[in-house]
Amino acid sequence: MDRPAFQSVAEIEIDAVTPSRRGFTLTGQGADRAEYRLDVHFELPLDPRTRKVIGELLTQSDVTIARRNS
Structure with a gap:
């Protein structure tokens, strides 16, 4: 079975990662020079060390947002 094709909507270079109550906010x-914000939420609680490591990893990341072609 063929997988549906996805079209890239935005490629975002992460400038800042801010901890939130249940995860992180990436900006x-x-x-396209537009500013983006992405909220990432976790179902499980994160201990301070894990939160720090995940935050550092996310700071060094880029995000691609894609949507399914209709």
Whole structure:
């Protein structure tokens, strides 16, 4: 069975990662020069060390948002 095709909507270079109650808020600028915000939530509680490591990893990341072609 063929997988549905996805179209890239935005490629975002992450500039800042801010801890939130249940995860993180990532902000950055896209290739289109627009500003983007992405909220990431976790179902499980994070201990301080894990939260720090995940925050550091996310700071070094880029995000691609894609949507399914209709």
